[in-house]
Amino acid sequence: MRTTLQPGLTNRLTKYLRVTQQLIEEGRDAVSSKELGDFTGINPVQVRRDLNAIGFSGTRGVGYQAYDLVEAVRGILGLRQTYNIALVGAGNLGSAIASSTILPKRGFVIHDVFDNDPQKIGRTVGNVVVKHIDELKKSVAEADEVIGIIATPASAAQQVADLMVEANIRVILNYTDVLLHVPPGVTVHRIDPTAQLMHTLYYLTQAEAEEAPQTT
């Protein structure tokens, strides 16, 4: 019965979701389209149209009920389940990711951590005991993991990606700056802040204080 939503719309919905969740943590009850626009860089009229499009109404003069909004969007995006994640790399970066609450708060669980350094196998990062990378395929199958995170040195990234693809991982978060080559059907997201920096600095230096919303 549910129709597939447009990419643009789902993309924006995820942004409203994260901002609203954070505002709730600050103790907020209602949120306006203007606020959502400010924090996401999306036009407030577009925000209202989007919420309308998913059948969610606000109150004139007040805004949208924050908690209900979160629930509505989670339902529509099919985000009521949790997802297990396989993390490769137990160095500083991997440890930071495994210990952070950002992912678990949104329904993502770092279920397994892998490394190839014998010194690190058996140690605990976050709540998880580090396993040898050779066990990746087996663990991924057992825990039904579709998401993999690469937090290794750049030199190992493609090799790890290959292992993940072979293990049937469908979404890869790549924290290195290597351009991973993967077959169609596997999605790679590169976590690299420099694009945003470059874009912002262009406006800072060239246009001196133009627009520059608090993006993503």
Place this chain on the structure above:
Amino acid sequence: MRTTLQPGLTNRLTKYLRVTQQLIEEGRDAVSSKELGDFTGINPVQVRRDLNAIGFSGTRGVGYQAYDLVEAVRGILGLRQTYNIALVGAGNLGSAIASSTILPKRGFVIHDVFDNDPQKIGRTVGNVVVKHIDELKKSVAEADEVIGIIATPASAAQQVADLMVEANIRVILNYTDVLLHVPPGVTVHRIDPTAQLMHTLYYLTQAEAEEAPQTT
């Protein structure tokens, strides 16, 4: 003489830049609009139009000369200079960021690292000696830093942001999931992979294997 380019265009140019730089590292000489499109999620026709718009031409049947493309885009975006960065937080995440080559490769130098933990002051992360957070304002002024990175626990993020604003930092990279409140003129970029994950998972589960380009 130089006109300010459209936000959409500069945003896309930064993506072409990073992809092309990486392809050069792989030893590539030429790059096609189709490849740039695949790795950035941008339509190849748009890629060609954009490169045309900045006066950069390719060779039919071959593609665009990679090195020249990088130089052209860097020139247009005003990215020939380097920028000093103030990083706050010398834990796992801060250490990982300070040791990574991603930023220096693109002209961003982690010039100062700060923490408030006496145990960490004086230690070296990356190539930098950790200073006490109280020295932030002075160091930022001395090294002319306009970019700040927050890699602290979430509970300290807003406080650090306030210090950065006071020190005249103009662009903040926020690795926590706190929604920072900053005055107009200061841009915040939140590094949070969950929006991308949620978007991709929607298509993976609802629409089973629709589009899903290698974004960013």
Place this chain on the structure above:
DNA sequence: TAGATTGTTAATCGATTAACAATC
């Protein structure tokens, strides 16, 4: 009541798609 904010329309603008000639 007055202020704030939603809901909605119309106009404009920017991006995507399709199609194809030009040319390396």
Place this chain on the structure above:
DNA sequence: TAGATTGTTAATCGATTAACAATC
């Protein structure tokens, strides 16, 4: 030559902007 890819036009689609009535 044949294949690949650029350069460019026209049509469509989606997002932004402006403007304002409705209503809490």
